[in-house]
Amino acid sequence: MLLIDCPFCGKRPELEFRYGGEAHLARPADPADLGDKAWGQFLYGRSNPRGVHAERWRHVHGCGRFFNALRDTTNDRFAATYKIGEERPAIPEAEGAASA
Amino acid sequence: MSASCRLNAGGRIDRSRPLRFTFDRKVYEGFAGDTLASALLANGVHLVGRSFKYHRPRGIVAAGSDEPNALIAVGSDVRFTPNLRATQVELYDGLVAQSQNHWPSLGFDFGAVNDVFSPLFPAGFYYKTFMWPKSAWKRLYEPKIRAMAGLGRAPTLPDPDNYAQRHAHCDALIIGAGPAGIAAALAAEAHGARVILCDEQAELGGSLLAERKATIDAKSAPSWLADAVAKLSRSAKVRWLSRTTAFGSFPHNMIGLVERLTDHLAAPAEGRPRERLWQVRAKEVVLATGALERPLVFPDNDRPGIMLADAARQYLLRYAVKPGSRAVVAAAHDEAYRAAIELAAESVEIVAIVDIREDASGPWADRARAAGLPVLSATTICGTRGRHRVSSVEIAPCRPDGKVGARSRLDCDVVLMCGGFTPTIHLFSQARGKLRFSEKLNAFLPDGGAEGIRCAGACRGISGLDAVVADGVAAGEAAARDAVGGRIEAVHAPVPLSEDEDGGRLEPLPHHRSPHRVKAFVDFQNDVTAKDVKLAVREGFRSIEHIKRYTTTGMATDQGKTSNMNALGIAASALDKPVPAVGLTTFRMPYTPVTFGAFAGSARGNLFDPVRVTATHDWASAKGAVFEDVGQWKRARYFPLKGEDMHGAVARECQAVRQSVGIFDGSTLGKIEIVGPDAAEFMNRIYVNPWNKLEPGRCRYGVMLREDGSILDDGVVGRLASDRFHVTTTTGGAAQVLNHMEDFLQTEWSGLDCWLTSATEQWAVIAVQGPDSRKVLERLVDDIDLSSAAMPHMSVREGHICGVPTRLFRVSFTGELGFEINVPADFGRAIWEAVFDAGFSRAITPYGTEAMHVMRAEKGYIIVGQDTDGTVTPDDVGLSWAIGKAKMDFVGKRSLTRPAMTDPDRKQLVGLLPEDPELVLEEGAQIIAELPADAKPKSKDAPIGQKMIGHVTSSYFSAALDRGIALAMVAGGRRRMGETLFVPMPQGVIKVVVTNPVFLDPEGKRLDA
């Protein structure tokens, strides 16, 4: 079971959390301005990387807060967790390199 | 029964505590400290089971959890447990054991004809044979195969035992309490680490339990062990667990342990858990899991009496059991010599040490020769004889090119084989550690990559007691340093791998016989031979994962502990590739089988999933309600009177609501309170509806979409104040809707000032519906004017009912005049009963979810999740009117204009009336537009070649209309009003007419009755 470091509560077991999909996909300010293709990309286009993935989690059985995390999809290692609205942290080369 | 094979002295058994047990109904004696395997061997019993496929007689091969053959059933009645390894079953007084996989008896087994006809069962037999026709699988092949195959017999009675679960944290978890593990535990403890040490055996010590002459730190091995265990027991920082298997390694250093608490006891205390599942989160893990001995692959290497050499040595020294009196020792590794020398010292005749290696030399061979044991170099084994126990082996000299010379026979009653050792890297590999292949050791060794996990001793290829202990010390120190902090300096370095390691052999032994006519077993438990592996390669299998699945090698309950490396060696040589190029099959948990009970723990029966009940549950129960599960909720489905069936009850309940008044528990509806200055703006964005103009005190039916435009949920929303909304959701959607709302509020619109609070559990909801509902409530409510003028349809008032604060909604899911009383849940039962009493003179009738479903379908009200399926837009179900057209944006709005969402041929909600009014369509039934030319399909399985244009989503018998009605999603449905469509069913094609989905009172007059 993964240990996930909620930025509000600290490390908690995976069971307390709910996955929330890719992070940093801002909803367009005015969706009506987007063409069908661009809107389709917003709805369904995801990066799905092999390696470090910025993603959303919700501490649903804890504080209830959404937050972002950087997780390596090859080994499930969390490089960082951070609050919504904060910038994606730069992670040291050694940790990111696992994805290479 | 004389224990003829038991030595008079020595071993770790307690001769003062004799124990009686039965094996296949025969009574035997053993001692405390025995396993079932050692006790059987002490009684001269080698034949303990029949093999899986060929039903060949099989004996005990190993001494530990790697045992592939000796699977037996223990216990009886409710505590019957099949497929236990006899080598791990601790003896207790009165133990009842049975052999498996034979009929009528172990000695004479009818299934053994499979062995005679074995040319008919090559690798991939099932895949090749049972291919056609498809329908025969279900009726013919599968039942037959199931009857013939399988090991053991599943217990048929519910498990009477309870199982505990525990979470634990430690600095260093040390797995395996052999010399390396104990040394690591002592070192880690000495450096301040909190340690958990576990071992699958009853006693700590591992290989030390079969040492008598060796010394550690100038102490004899047994006294070093005793001192170490005493020291660990005294330490407050150490918890050691015996009979505890580390079965799986999970992310972030979580290790699953299963501790067996009562299986070794003759009479466990009542209520004591049988097993305990530990979830240990360790800062550092030290694997000291040792290595497993490999069998040698030679013709008929599976007869009872043929066993692993080091296992035989353990039986001799730990249990004081002589596995036989005349032994042939088959060696491809020096450890075989050690066993031979120890056995000879206890007057077991060593007929010969048959060494496949060209030049049997070195210190061990010298010691054997010095002890007068005959050593034959460059000699192979071509076969064995003996029906229920090996009686002789056929040996022959053999050249390096595999040419075999003149054969001779050696009589014996036991064969001890040693093909080398395979490090136990299961947990390391499960933790995604990297492995590298050592040509020298013929073994995969751990090679980093598993964070916080280090290996020590034999599991990383170290051999020799001193080296293993030193390696354990180094690992324990390093684990303590990494876990506890920087002040500790590890003083010892891991032991380097020795240059002259002995790798044993992965190849089968050469022989002179036709490879098609011999069985040289690789996987004993699944009856896979060297020939099968080679055949798989010849038939084109290249990947070891495919060879594994095709031959089933390594797929038995032992997961190939003794067989995987031999299978890999054979495959590599058949493919003419080096071993690492062929790869290694994936290690999966569990290391040894774990009971379902341990995983389930207390999550059984009513505790499997929480049961949620409403305030009126007991009342409904007492009235004889039949309940249904809706998510975790128990909901009253209908309230049958004496002798009434569901159909009758539902018809009566509907009629009561339509004619007078009914009462219904709607408490399971999700409720969310949305409060704050920006509450209305939040509502505008999350719902399709407009909210700005909704006056406080009024309600609106709200529809919520996902961003892709499909309906997520619906429900009535009451506005209590300009900054306060009382939102209801579907019963099943409550958690999902709150998550959806929180998602947008927290991540997209964090600037909005409002708060979302789940109030599902806080409010009991009592729906009072029917033309008499107002008259009933008027008697109970005094501070709310219920008149139509003061409280119109779709309004909400706050006040009191029977003195209890209430939010009273005038809403209707039945099409009748109706109210929904919300009261604090603690008052739910009292108010329910008060309403019921007040309605007594009007024959107020409790109704359940089934009547509720029928009545809402009569009105064409959808149920999200039943009539919709995650692809349905508001327009598809006729809810376009709900959308706030002037709103610039709301979640899902943009998606509604995508071309596919506005296609006129999308499925749309319609009503269906079956031509035969008595008929009730099946929900989920498919709808077609044209009657097939041949209304009866040619055969039952043949497709009728019609395009499906829709499906039935809801279907009931309507008492009000006295006929069957249905809701359906049909392509271009609203254009098809009045058309006849067809519903093909196995009994024949049903004609239906498309209608408006509102079947009853389309003008809505009854709402204001």
Ligand SMILES: [Zn+2]
């Ligand atoms: Zn939290």
